[in-house]
Amino acid sequence: MHELSLVASAFEVLEEKAREHGARRVTRVVLSVGVMSGVVPDLLVSAFDSYKKGTIAEEARLEIAAVPVKVRCPDCGGGAVREEADFSCAACGSRRVEIVAGRELVIEKIDLEA
Amino acid sequence: MTVKTLTVARDLLATNKQAAEAIRAELRRRGILGVNLLSSPGSGKTALLEALADLFRGRHRMAVIEGDVETERDAERIRRKGVPAWQITTGGACHLEARMIGKVIGEVPADIDFLFIENVGNLVCPASYDLGEDLRFVLLSAPEGDDKPAKYPAAFLSADAVILTKADLAPHLPFDPERARAEALAIKPGLEIFTVSALRGEGVDGVAGFLVASLDRLRSGRA
Numbered sequence: 001m002h003e004l005s006l007v008a009s010a011f012e013v014l015e016e017k018a019r020e021h022g023a024r025r026v027t028r029v030v031l032s033v034g035v036m037s038g039v040v041p042d043l044l045v046s047a048f049d050s051y052k053k054g055t056i057a058e059e060a061r062l063e064i065a066a067v068p069v070k071v072r073c074p075d076c077g078g079g080a081v082r083e084e085a086d087f088s089c090a091a092c093g094s095r096r097v098e099i100v101a102g103r104e105l106v107i108e109k110i111d112l113e114a
Numbered sequence: 115m116t117v118k119t120l121t122v123a124r125d126l127l128a129t130n131k132q133a134a135e136a137i138r139a140e141l142r143r144r145g146i147l148g149v150n151l152l153s154s155p156g157s158g159k160t161a162l163l164e165a166l167a168d169l170f171r172g173r174h175r176m177a178v179i180e181g182d183v184e185t186e187r188d189a190e191r192i193r194r195k196g197v198p199a200w201q202i203t204t205g206g207a208c209h210l211e212a213r214m215i216g217k218v219i220g221e222v223p224a225d226i227d228f229l230f231i232e233n234v235g236n237l238v239c240p241a242s243y244d245l246g247e248d249l250r251f252v253l254l255s256a257p258e259g260d261d262k263p264a265k266y267p268a269a270f271l272s273a274d275a276v277i278l279t280k281a282d283l284a285p286h287l288p289f290d291p292e293r294a295r296a297e298a299l300a301i302k303p304g305l306e307i308f309t310v311s312a313l314r315g316e317g318v319d320g321v322a323g324f325l326v327a328s329l330d331r332l333r334s335g336r337a
């Protein structure tokens with residue numbers, strides 16, 4: 001349940017970007033959230049909605065793009081998109097896979113209103 | 115009214131990662147091995163540290179940063195072993211963040227070998243926060259059940275070693291250490307897995323040996 005800390009970090013970025021671009025309001029925020037990032041999208045939306053009151057993003061909509069786990073296999077070179085908690089290579093079954101996606105928590109883009 | 119879309123591409127954990135990198139660099143410069151301990155509440159993190167303090171006494175020096183929601187209790191337990199300890203109370207927060215460690219790191223004596231950071235008891239949130247450690251231990255106690263690795267994969271995936279604790283209770287419980295081991299290895303092959311009973315002092319030497327070998331590697335890499 002650290003969604004509120006993450007939302008607080010997001011607002012630091014929103015305020016910085018709005019200031020840089022002389023924007024009056026932030027109207028949309030797009031986040032990439034890996035399924036292995038340890039956060040729950042619904043809780044992130046609730047935290048965002050309570051945090052935004054009285055800020056430059058008061059009217060903003062939070063859009064979340066879920067990122068599936070993607071692994072790379074050093075044994076056969078295969079890349080596979082996996083369900084959570086299955087970290088084997090779909091091609092050769094190796095378990096020495098490296099996780100290349102699915103853990104991100106990234107503000108991809110925001111809409112600013114002048 | 116004009117609306118423009120701005121590409122930001124900013125990692126929400128970037129600030130924490132930067133603070134963690136600074137801590138890691140500082141600890142390596144001083145030749146100190148940083149170890150972050152993660153587990154559910156009550157799985158024996160403090161008891162393991164007390165057992166390590168007994169084992170290392172006169173041979174290696176350690177210090178401990180304790181993270182809890184409230185109270186100074188864990189730091190007091192560690193100090194009773196003659197080990198310097200700092201208590202961070204998060205006041206409700208479910209994990210430690212690197213900047214909390216950064217505030218304490220200046221007070222940590224320069225001549226120690228190991229700095230243990232005992233995270234807030236929680237197998238979920240602490241997994242996402244790098245504290246600048248060189249090793250991460252995840253503890254799993256017998257009463258919690260052998261099915262936890264697959265239920266909390268992020269924590270086990272982030273671990274360097276898994277320590278199965280309260281081994282003295284395992285014979286009385288439906289806990290299969292082999293299943294716990296197999297589940298952890300399915301998530302992360304190559305994990306070091308130790309079994310300890312801090313109460314009886316069993317298996318703690320294995321963990322201590324791993325710590326000393328890791329410290330030697332850190333210091334030889336530094337030279």
